Amino acid sequence: MNYLRIWLAGARYSLVRTLMFRGDFFVWSLVELFWMAVNLLLIAVIYRHTASVAGWNEYEMVLLVGTGMIVQRLVTGFFWSNLFELGRNVRTGAFDFYLAQPGNPLFMVSTRKLDPDGLVNSVIALGIVIYAVHRLGLHPSVFDAALYSVMIVAGLVIHYSILVLTMASTFWLTSSNGIEGTYFTLVDFSRLPREAFRGIAGVLFVWLLPVVVVSNAPARTLLHGFQPLWALWLGGVAILWLIVAVTTFNMGLRRYSSASS
């Protein structure tokens, strides 16, 4: 309850800030919107020349990419800039400030602000998914839609864990310039259908790293209905990676010895 109040205060502060810098909000929303359009453009260009990619037709692919976008925009909206700053703060020692706050450090670090542009664009990404569902003539039941939402949340947990793991490496590396590239590189792979991965890439991105399951599991639920195996896989991976991320963060915390003055 206390945490909810803290989070709400942070959210209110972020909204007020956004209202102060309206132009900024507008430009950044446009930037994200444009990048989403770029992904759709790529699909349009590829399907001009072929009817199926790894067994997925054009609108199934839009559904898959749109699902990935929802998760990614939610991460941008809720966590990205907070965790990005974690890297910088550990380096400069400004991280002390979070440790002094009365609350779990990971919670305080992760939830300081919101990025409303990411949240606005997650709604647009949802619109893209709904459009794809409509074009495919799918009629998901209420249960499927609810399951899809839960799976999106599980995907959010996975992305959050990857991001925490990436940024927590600053505790050991001190110079983490460009380390966030790891996260973006991994996320890039989640736009692809599971069937496209073969050989070593399959082992790495399908089984070892949780990038393919994030977008494929929810998209499949809309396309083919509830598939227990995919649901269990997604849930299991989300829990596992969250545990790894939190443990790593706490280990890093013990190493942290406040840089500079």
Next chain:
Amino acid sequence: MTAVVAKYRQVFLVGLQSNLIYRWNFLARGLFSLLRLGVSVILWSAAYAGVAKIGGFGLDQTLTYFVTLILLQFFIGAFNEDYQISEDIRNGLINQFLTKPINYFLYRFSVFAAARMVSGALIVIPVVLFLPVLRGWLTFPHEPWRIACAIPALTMAALIQFTIAYCFGLLTFWLLEIQGFVILSMAVETVLGGQVFPLDLMPPAIFHASRFLPFFYQMYFPAAILTGRVAFPMVVQGLGLQLAWVVVLLLIAEFLWRRGLRRHTAVGG
């Protein structure tokens, strides 16, 4: 003349040193670029599963195109030049150039050339490391005229890349924050420069229209020459259009510089 050359050669050498500081950054970026190439490889391999040719090109040709793009990015691409110029203006560092007999554009271009020398040398390392994996897909055409045409195309592409970044940097004379615009334009340049997909795979009408934009000549055009995606008549025509864009962009840069300086109040120091 020799004095002028010596002056900018000095700038180039200093630029070389200051960019060597960022060698690990460039190296890390190069590695990430190659890892991200994995996305293109997986996606296009799957797209080619049922068809032998897409847009008249085989899978190996398309993958060669993407590998070439990575190399070009590090050899001729603009990285954060716009940001550096913007910072110069905002912090008042630009004032020192106004009182010295040095041309700011040439100064910045010399630093840019030095930076690409460093990043270009550093992308070679991961590419060579990955060569056993990459080699299976790489297929370059052998016509000698392609090399002869690629040299001016690459030089002008570098000039276009830099000058666009330079112009965006100069916008700081009017705007406080250019970061949003820069990223927005980067997105446009990425698509219309052919970095998301080879432009020739677009519908013919759009492809034809894109040839009249400067972005076409930033990346796609030199890469297409080197990887055999354009034929000789179009290359000759393209070199003409590319030259025209270089001139236009240089004129815009000069115009923005003159207008901007009139607005500039030299604060700080």
